Amino acid sequence: MKITEHIQNAKQTLFSFEILPPLKGQNMNEMMNSIEPLMEFNPPFIDVTYHREEYIYKKHPNGLLERVSTRKRPGTVGICAAIMNRFKVDAVPHLLCGGFNKEETENALIDLNFIGVDNVLVLRGDAIKSEGRFMPEDNGHAYASELLKQVVDMNNGHYLHEEVENNNSTNFCIGVAGYPEKHFESPSLRTDMKYLKEKVKAGADYIVTQMFFDNQKFFEFVDKCRANDIHVPIIPGLKPITTLNQITMLPSTFHIDMPDALLDELEKCKDNAAVREVGIQWAIQQSKELVAAGVPCLHYYTMSKAEATYRIAKALF
Ligand code: FAD
Numbered sequence: 327m328k329i330t331e332h333i334q335n336a337k338q339t340l341f342s343f344e345i346l347p348p349l350k351g352q353n354m355n356e357m358m359n360s361i362e363p364l365m366e367f368n369p370p371f372i373d374v375t376y377h378r379e380e381y382i383y384k385k386h387p388n389g390l391l392e393r394v395s396t397r398k399r400p401g402t403v404g405i406c407a408a409i410m411n412r413f414k415v416d417a418v419p420h421l422l423c424g425g426f427n428k429e430e431t432e433n434a435l436i437d438l439n440f441i442g443v444d445n446v447l448v449l450r451g452d453a454i455k456s457e458g459r460f461m462p463e464d465n466g467h468a469y470a471s472e473l474l475k476q477v478v479d480m481n482n483g484h485y486l487h488e489e490v491e492n493n494n495s496t497n498f499c500i501g502v503a504g505y506p507e508k509h510f511e512s513p514s515l516r517t518d519m520k521y522l523k524e525k526v527k528a529g530a531d532y533i534v535t536q537m538f539f540d541n542q543k544f545f546e547f548v549d550k551c552r553a554n555d556i557h558v559p560i561i562p563g564l565k566p567i568t569t570l571n572q573i574t575m576l577p578s579t580f581h582i583d584m585p586d587a588l589l590d591e592l593e594k595c596k597d598n599a600a601v602r603e604v605g606i607q608w609a610i611q612q613s614k615e616l617v618a619a620g621v622p623c624l625h626y627y628t629m630s631k632a633e634a635t636y637r638i639a640k641a642l643f
Pocket of ligand 1: 374375376377378420422448449450451452453468469470471503504509510511512517518519521525534535536537563
């Protein structure tokens, strides 16, 4: 079922979360075990992130370096199928511009459609670590809005090289990313909003936000979206802080601010167990305020670890 239908049918705020595909070489059990406890809160959908290739350099005996492409967490199609099969919920694969040309994107979408995936979250992806800025593939997409248009085309029966007849068009519900504290490459929130609006005008059905720790930023973002004629559902993304190093890692990785009140509490913590408790309590307060404000769904970035999200969901749902 489509995310938008889940939202329309819901009588109260929904609960959902995001998991990472298992690391190469791991089996499915660990991932399934991290999902299992959270099923108590009836998530209608689970997002599955996508991790593109990185490059490493292998040194040969003659001293020459060979550049090799490697992926730590390959693939999402099989994982989505396994989740849908085991838990009977919708799996939402993240689909990236980065690392895909248009033909590969089309093939991935055909596979996803074939296994019964109804929703995709379309994203540009970040630059490869060894490259300073995002580089699209040859014959690939430079922005999420372009990728989105390819999905919309397939929904209308227009494949890359031919028209498909006999109702063989796809029917994906399409999500996009939004940034309450603006995307880091964007010169201003207004510019970022302009491109977000472009994604919605091109056919995005809903928005999921980057994590934030200050609800005020989310509320202001929603107000700005509505003032800019963006009327699709906006799902807040939340991440409970669980370790001390996340205080610096999260702002530098995700380009977000931490409120002073949260930092004051975290500075008092003597170890990670105390940090975790502060992080969980903060996320519970954030979640309660968002539910009171009538958000359609609370979406948690679990990083494939259920415990903290379980505690938060238990306090809310
Ligand atoms: P876009 O919407 O394409 O925007 C990228 C930048 O370009 C922005 O600054 C925007 O303002 C600007 N821009 C957009 N259109 C134009 C235009 N036409 N001309 C000029 N500038 C333009 N990354 C992963 O690798 N895997 C994941 O699974 C993943 N999941 C995510 C889930 C969520 C909910 C979020 C919020 C992010 C996720 N990311 C993921 C990270 C995401 O890929 C990065 O934040 C990426 O840098 C931007 O992606 P986007 O889809 O927002 O890009």
